[in-house]
Amino acid sequence: METDRTNSRPESSVNTDTISRQTASKVGRRELLGGAAKSAAAGAAGAFGIPMFVPASALANPRKGRIGANDKIITGHIGVGGMGRSHVRPDAAMICDVDDNHANEVANAVEKNPKRTVGGRPDTTRDFRKLLERKDIDAVSIGTPDHWHAIMCVMACQAGKHVYTEKPVCKTIEEGRAMVNAARRYNRVVQVGMQGRSNPDVAAAVRYARNGMLGKIKRVEIWHPINFSTTEYYKPTEVPANLDWDMWLGPARWTSYHPLKAHFNFRWFWDSGEGFIRDRGNHAINCVSWMTGMDSYKGQVACRATGTPKTEGMYDVPQTMRVEWTFSDPQWTLVWDQPGKPNPRMPGDWGATYYGDRDDLILHGGDGGAKTEEKAYQYKAPSSGFDPYLFPAETGDNTERHRLNWFDCIRTGKRPAADIEIGFTVITLPIVGNIAYRLGRPVTYDYASERFVNDEEANRFLSLPYRAPWKV
Amino acid sequence: MNNPAIQVIPQDAAVSGLLSNIEHGDAAARSTAIRQAALAGTGAIGPLGRVYGGSDPGAAKAAGEAINRIVHNAARPEAVKERGAAAQQLVRLIGGEQPRQVRADALKLLGFVGGPGEVNAIAELLNVPAIREDARMALERIPDPSAETALKNSARTVPSDYRAAIDQSLRHRKMKPREVGLRR
Numbered sequence: 001m002e003t004d005r006t007n008s009r010p011e012s013s014v015n016t017d018t019i020s021r022q023t024a025s026k027v028g029r030r031e032l033l034g035g036a037a038k039s040a041a042a043g044a045a046g047a048f049g050i051p052m053f054v055p056a057s058a059l060a061n062p063r064k065g066r067i068g069a070n071d072k073i074i075t076g077h078i079g080v081g082g083m084g085r086s087h088v089r090p091d092a093a094m095i096c097d098v099d100d101n102h103a104n105e106v107a108n109a110v111e112k113n114p115k116r117t118v119g120g121r122p123d124t125t126r127d128f129r130k131l132l133e134r135k136d137i138d139a140v141s142i143g144t145p146d147h148w149h150a151i152m153c154v155m156a157c158q159a160g161k162h163v164y165t166e167k168p169v170c171k172t173i174e175e176g177r178a179m180v181n182a183a184r185r186y187n188r189v190v191q192v193g194m195q196g197r198s199n200p201d202v203a204a205a206v207r208y209a210r211n212g213m214l215g216k217i218k219r220v221e222i223w224h225p226i227n228f229s230t231t232e233y234y235k236p237t238e239v240p241a242n243l244d245w246d247m248w249l250g251p252a253r254w255t256s257y258h259p260l261k262a263h264f265n266f267r268w269f270w271d272s273g274e275g276f277i278r279d280r281g282n283h284a285i286n287c288v289s290w291m292t293g294m295d296s297y298k299g300q301v302a303c304r305a306t307g308t309p310k311t312e313g314m315y316d317v318p319q320t321m322r323v324e325w326t327f328s329d330p331q332w333t334l335v336w337d338q339p340g341k342p343n344p345r346m347p348g349d350w351g352a353t354y355y356g357d358r359d360d361l362i363l364h365g366g367d368g369g370a371k372t373e374e375k376a377y378q379y380k381a382p383s384s385g386f387d388p389y390l391f392p393a394e395t396g397d398n399t400e401r402h403r404l405n406w407f408d409c410i411r412t413g414k415r416p417a418a419d420i421e422i423g424f425t426v427i428t429l430p431i432v433g434n435i436a437y438r439l440g441r442p443v444t445y446d447y448a449s450e451r452f453v454n455d456e457e458a459n460r461f462l463s464l465p466y467r468a469p470w471k472v
Numbered sequence: 473m474n475n476p477a478i479q480v481i482p483q484d485a486a487v488s489g490l491l492s493n494i495e496h497g498d499a500a501a502r503s504t505a506i507r508q509a510a511l512a513g514t515g516a517i518g519p520l521g522r523v524y525g526g527s528d529p530g531a532a533k534a535a536g537e538a539i540n541r542i543v544h545n546a547a548r549p550e551a552v553k554e555r556g557a558a559a560q561q562l563v564r565l566i567g568g569e570q571p572r573q574v575r576a577d578a579l580k581l582l583g584f585v586g587g588p589g590e591v592n593a594i595a596e597l598l599n600v601p602a603i604r605e606d607a608r609m610a611l612e613r614i615p616d617p618s619a620e621t622a623l624k625n626s627a628r629t630v631p632s633d634y635r636a637a638i639d640q641s642l643r644h645r646k647m648k649p650r651e652v653g654l655r656r
Binding site (some may be wrong): 011012157174175177178180185233234308309310316428436439455456457465466 | 576610
C-alpha cells in the first residue's frame with residue numbers, strides 16, 4: 001500500500017457534459033455518402049474542420065455494413081506511450097494520450113511518415129471519447145494501462161469501431177464478459193494483442209502438441225523473473241503540465257500522482273497492472289491455452305497461490321509468486337513460478353515446459369518473440385492433423401502479422417486469431433491467481449457460471465466499482 | 473505519530489509480537505510477520521492501523537500488508553464471526569481522525585468483507601467529499617440489501633452533483649452479467 005496522505009481531489013473531475021457532441025460527429029454517414037465521389041465527401045468533412053478522411057465503413061456496402069476488400073481502414077490510436085505506439089498506422093486520423101508528450105511525438109512522426117497518403121498531421125486529444133465520436137475512424141487500437149482497457153473497448157464497440165486492444169484485456173471477470181458482450185452485440189472485430197497467436201514459432205510448438213506428440217499434457221511449468229521493486233516511497237509531487245492525471249486514473253480509485261506510478265510502472269500496483277503474471281504471464285498462458293486446446297474451457301479450476309510480500313517501497317504486488325491451477329476435465333496442472341527455474345535443456349529469460357505422458361517440450365517467450373525445440377520445428381503434421389492458423393502475411397514481424405489479421409477480419413467479418421473471447425478466457429487464470437494470492441487461501445473458479453465456488457469474498461472480486469462517471 | 477488513545481487497547485502476546493516485528497523488524501522479519509499476521513487475529517487490525525497511519529513509511533507499508541492478510545483470512549468461508557469482527561475493526565479506521573489513505577484502504581477492504589453491520593457507518597461518509605467515492609464504491613460491492621437501501625437513502629442527502637454517482641452504483645448493483653457491456 002502506498003502512504004499517500006493527501007486529501008487532494010479524490011473524485012474524477014471528468015464531466016461527460018463537457019465533451020462536445022457537435023464537432024466531428026456532425027459529419028455522419030449520410031453526409032459522407034452524399035455526392036458521388038470520395039472527394040466530395042472529403043470536402044464536406046473538411047468543411048467541419050476535421051481531416052479529409054472518408055471512413056471505409058461509409059463507403060462499404062451499407063446492407064452488410066462491412067468494409068470493402070480494397071478500402072482503406074482509417075484508424076485512431078488510444079494510449080501510445082508503450083506498446084500502443086507500435087500499432088500506429090501511417091494514415092492514422094487521430095492520436096489520443098493523456099500525456100501530451102506521447103501524443104505529440106507520435107503525431108509528429110506520423111506526419112513525417114513517407115508512407116502517409118493523406119495530408120496533414122493527425123489530430124491529438126487527451127480524451128478518448130473525442131476520438132470515438134469521430135465518424136471518419138473505423139478502427140481503434142488501445143494501448144493504455146490495464147484499468148482502462150474494458151471501458152474503452154466497450155465504448156469503442158458501442159461507437160461502431162473495431163478494436164485492437166492490448167493484453168491483458170480486463171481487470172475483472174465482469175469486465176471481460178462486458179467486452180465479449182459488446183463485441184458480439186455490436187458485431188465488431190476485437191483482436192487482443194496476444195501476438196503469440198500470429199507467431200510461427202509458437203505455432204510450431206502448438207502443432208507438435210495438438211497432434212499428440214506429447215501425449216496427454218499433465219503439467220505445464222512457466223518460469224519468469226520476479227516483479228520489479230523500488231525503495232522509493234510516495235511523496236507529494238506536482239503533476240506535470242503535460243499529463244492529465246485524473247484521466248490517467250479514470251475508473252481507478254483516487255491516488256495522488258507520483259512518477260513511479262505512471263507510466264511503465266503501473267504494472268506493480270494492484271489498482272492498475274497487478275504484476276508480471278498479467279503482463280508476460282498473459283502471453284505465456286495464451287500459448288498454454290493454444291497448446292492445450294483450452295480456449296473454450298468451461299469446467300472448474302482450483303487455484304492456490306503463495307508469494308513474498310513487498311516490505312519496502314511504493315509497489316504493492318508481491319516480489320515473488322507461485323500460482324498453481326488444477327483443471328478438472330481433463331485433469332492437469334499449470335504452474336506460474338516467479339522466479340522459477342529455467343529448464344536447463346534450453347535456458348532462457350522466460351518460458352514454459354510442457355510435460356506430457358509421452359514427451360515434453362520447451363517454449364520460450366510467447367509474444368512476438370518465441371523459440372521452441374528443434375523437434376517441433378522438424379515435425380510434419382499428418383494431412384488430417386491439427387494445423388494452427390497463422391494469417392498469411394509477407395512480414396517477419398509477428399506483431400504486424402497480428403495487426404494485419406485484424407484488418408483482414410474487419411474486411412471479411414471473420415473472427416481474429418486472438419478474438420476477445422480467447423483473451424478473456426486466458427486472462428481469467430491470472431485474475432483468479434491474483435485473487436487466491438490476496439485472499440491467502442485456495443479458491444475454485446467455475447468457468448461456466450463465471451463465479452467462485454463457495455467463497456463469497458472471492459466473488460466480491462468479480463467486479464470492480466469505478467469512480468464516476470465511468471462504467472461498462 | 474502514535475495515538476495514545478489507541479495504545480491503551482489491551483494486546484495479547486501475538487498482537488504485541490506482530491506489532492514489534494512490523495514496527496521495528498528488518499525486511500526479513502517484516503516479511504515473516506506479514507505472512508503470519510493472520511495468527512494474531514482481528515484484534516491486531518486497530519493497532520496496525522495506527523502504524524499504517526504513522527510516519528515511518530516502511531512500517532506503514534508492512535502494517536498495511538498485515539491488515540490485508542488478517543482481513544482476508546477472517547473472511548474465509550467458514551469464519552462468519554471472524555469476518556464480522558474484522559469488519560468492525562475496519563470501521564474504526566474510516567473515521568475523520570485517520571489519514572485519508574488509511575480511510576480509503578479500510579473502505580476498500582470493507583467492500584470485500586463488510587455486511588449490514590457496517591453499512592450505516594460507511595453510508596455516513598457519502599456526505600464527506602474527501603472520501604465519499606471510496607465509501608460509495610464499498611457500498612456498491614457489499615451484496616446485502618441494506619447497502620442498496622443506504623445508497624437509495626443517500627440520494628436525498630448528497631449534493632445534487634453527486635447523485636449521478638449514486639445512481640451509477642445502484643444501476644450496477646441491479647445489472648445482470650448478461651447485460652454488462654451493452655448500451656445503457
